[in-house]
Amino acid sequence: LLGDITDSFEGFTLSLLSSLLVSGPNSPFYKALIEFQIGTDFAPVVGYDGSTREACFSVGLQGIAEQDIQTVKQIIVKIIDETIKNGFEEERIEALLHKIEIQQKHQSTNFGLALASFISTTWNHDGDPVEVLQINEKVTWFRKCLKENPHFLQEKVKQYFKENQHQLALSMSPDEAYFANQAKIEKEKLQQKTSSLSEEEKLNIVKKGLELMTAQRTLEDVSCLPALKVSDIQPMFTFTPVEMEYVAGEVPVQYCAQPTNGVVYFRAFTNLNTLPEDLKLYVPLFCNVITRMGCGVLDYRQQAQRIELKTGGMSASPQVLQDNTNLDMYEQGVMFTSLCLDRNLSDMMQLWADIFNNNQFAFCSPRFDDEEYLRVLVTMAAQELSNGIPDSGHLYASVQASKTLTPAGNLAEMFDGISQVKHLKRIAEMPDIVKVLRKLPRIKMHLLSSDNMRCAVNATPLLIPEVAKEVEKFIRTVPGLATKKKDKKLLRSNIRERPLNPEETGDEPGSKAIKNLVFDPSFKACQMKTHFQFPFPVNYVSECIRTVPYVNQDFASLHVLARLLTAKFLHREIREKGGAYGGGATLNYSGVFSFYSYRDPNSLETLVAFKKSVDWAKAGKFTQDDIDEAKLSVFSSVDVPIAPSDKGLNRFMFSISDEMKQIHREQLFAVTSNNLIEVANKYLTTGQRTCGVAILGPENEYIARDPSWVQR
Incomplete structure (x- = not known):
């Protein structure tokens, strides 16, 4: 138990102290607890918590054996004693203060809400909210x-932590x-x-239940x-202007001048088209560790320190990008993302250059030879994914349900679904992970090449010329420029070239920026029902239906229909009557409805509610006011504020131009009652649709007796 949160400077100091103790591979508790491999990860609640009148600090492990509990306690006491004796490195403190500076400059769309949340606890306990906001003064002090x-x-x-008896x-x-x-007991x-x-x-209870049912059925x-x-x-x-340039005549770089408050945002996308199929399941693991295992002359601790000191973070994530014209085509790749203050631009790009360099010598490439630390990272990743299932079960269910509907959906489930959770868990349990370790350099060889790369930069207008020089310098260090296009050998013959610029057809003179999309002519969408048994008291249910791509005019009608069904039917049936935490319908760029x-006490009954919602829509049991409300809901997401760091991102990733967005906008305005009834009949009716169903939840005797369900 710590001090009163109304003492804002003391709270600021203790928050910094908490980060120094538990955050990152250079922190003493990380070294002693995580790398010791006595547990799988930190306990769910670790570090400083200022949400109550008296703040608290906690540290612990999860996934430990019962006989090791005393050992963990002894380690914690030992680390506190060593910290009192040795203190902290000055560079770690500077890295943390740099993190605070970049967090202040980084602009997000929920700035006001975050600010209110930040000051609310102190204010609620009669503290001074203005004093809480004076971060620069606290740093100076x-x-x-x-x-x-x-x-x-x-x-x-x-x-x-030593003399405090309130533990x-x-x-x-x-x-x-x-x-x-x-x-x-129940x-x-x-x-x-x-x-x-x-x-x-x-x-009387029966009477009140009937009154509730009547109230739920009564239109307000x-x-x-x-x-x-x-x-x-x-x-x-408002359109967002972007400029496209080509470095060394090959690599497209999108520049978007924005008021980024002195922060530079860099992204690089590289596709996976040359990657052998047996390595694809390991791509998420590769992304997880590529910026965390050390690189060049830096070991993983030195690299983490350098990243904290010079950037706001460097990360990689697998991407499956649905084509906006054809549901059987998609782009596969990895997105590398980072941000930094303008004064650290050169250092950030050098960090990326070291990672992308394919030289076989250890001092020039990522260190994929540390078996012990890879095991630490894999164990933590597996634990984090497992812990996240209860909070994101509906997303896992949707990914699984859409798996058999499009080729992109199949790969997305491999990267982000239950398959990946089980895969990481298997690796974490392997006695020897050398074979896994050897796969990482192979993935890097196929992935980190300028031949299949494009970049995007968001920065202030005055900084764009300097950024362009640094980006060009980085690209010229990346292997692959010597490879001519005619010499490239894609492992998959089913590749379709499309212009990166959505305004181009690909036939114009000077058209250079090309996307290589995967097209599988043999793919046939099929129906599949899957039940994953988990020790949950509730279910996560999803039913997905293949519809149309983004450019199809019916996409707008389906978009409005999803919001209409959510607000006017599904919320009432699933949440109010069914008792689930939430439920609804969505449509995204994937073309899957x-x-x-979410956290649903029912399962098969919810699937019946989904079907009834379609019947309700087909019967046109909604008013013009209902349609207008649905349109307003759609526009609340279409017109959601976009942070300067993310401007132009849809164009960069999905090749969706502002002109295409405007056409979609006009189509949304034009949606009528007849359009909604038509698309409900055309795409959502049983017999006219191809759908997938997935349920995550406890054992279900009815599903167990039904041979049409796949039990996992």
């Missing part, structure tokens, strides 16, 4: 304290009979409550409420 007293932080560690050690162990005991409680009810009380009169109208929406949206429910 913090530096002054360190200068006047080099042992300032060590004294804080001693005060709060609690908590251990939690699984109970194999938990669910059986829970069901037994049954006993229910029996106890019902047996104590009189006949009159029972009749909302005419007295203030409301926006579709006519209030601007018919045109998805029904879903």
Whole structure:
């Protein structure tokens, strides 16, 4: 237990101290607990928590053996003693202060909400909200304290973590009979409550239930409420100018001049078309570790320190980008992303250059030879994915349900679905991961090449020329420029070239920027129902239907229909009547129409509700006001503010131009009641559609008896 959060400078200091203790591979608790491999990852709640009147700090592990609990306690005490004695490296403190500076300059679309959340706790406890916001003053005062007293932080560690008697050690162990005991207790409680009810009380409960049902079926009169109208929406949206240049005549670089507040945002996309099929399952792991295992002359700790000191983060993520004209074509690749203050631009690009360099000597390339640290990263990644399933179960269900509907969906499930969770778990349990380690350089050889790369930069207008020089310098260090296009050998013959610039047809003189899309003419969409059994008390349900690509006129009608079904039917049936936390329908760039429910006590009943919603739409049981509300809901996402860092991103990734967005906008305005009924009949009706279904949840005896379901 720490101090009162109304002392804002003390809270600021303790928050910094917490980060120094637990954040990143250079922190003492990471070295002692995570790398010691006594557990799988930090406990779910670690570090400083200022959400209550008296703040607290916690540190611990999950996935440890019961006999190791005392060992963990001893390690924690030892690390606190060593920190009091040795303190922290000055460079680590500077890296943390740099992180604060870049966080202040980085602009997000939820800035106001984040600001309100940041000050609310202190304000609620009669603290000064203005004082909380004075970050620069606190940094200045913090530096002054360190200068006047080099042992300032060590004294804080001693005060709060060594001499503080307000400490609690908590251990939690699984109970194999938990669910059986829970069901037994619930049954006993229910029996106890019902047996104590009189006949009159029972009749009263039934009466209230009937009254609730009547209220749920009664249409509310909302005419007295203030409301926006579709006519209030601007018919045109503001276009974002971008410039495309070609480095060394080959690599396209998109420049987007934006008021980024002195921060440079860099992205590079490289495709996976030459990657052998047996390596694709390992791409997410590659992305997870490529910026974390050390590179060049830097080991993984030095690299992490350098990244924190010179950038706002460097990351890689697998991408499956659906073509906007054909659901059987997609682009596969990896997106590399980073940001930095303008003064650190050269250092950030050098960090990327070291990673992309394909030289076989250790001092010029990523260090894929550290078996022990790879195991640490894999174990942590597997644990984080497993922990995330209860919060994102509906997304996993949707990914699984859409797996058999498009070629892109199949690869997306491999990268982001339950298959990847199980794959990482298997690797984490392997006694020897040398074979896995050897796959990473092979992936790098195919992936990190300028032959299949394009880049995007968002920066202030005055900085663009300097950024262009640094980006060109980086690209010229990346291997692959010597390879001529005619000499490239794609492992897959089913590649279709499309212009990166959506305004080009590909036949114009000077057309250079090309995307290589995967096209599988043999792919046939098929229906599949899958049930994944998890020890959850609730279900995550999804039904996905293949529809049309983004440029199809029906896409706009389906977009509006998804919002209409969510607000006017599914919310009432799934949440209000069914008791789920949430549910609805969505349509995204993939062209897959998805029904879903979240933390749902029902499963098959929810699938019936999905079907009933389609029947409701086909019957046209909605008003013009309902349609207008759905359009307003759609435009709330279409017109959502875009941060300067993300301007032009849809064009860069999906080749969706501002002109295409404007056409889609006009199509949304033009959607009518007849359009909604037509697309419901055309795409969502049983017999006219190809759909997939997935449920994540507890054992279900009805599904178990149904041979049409695949049990996992």
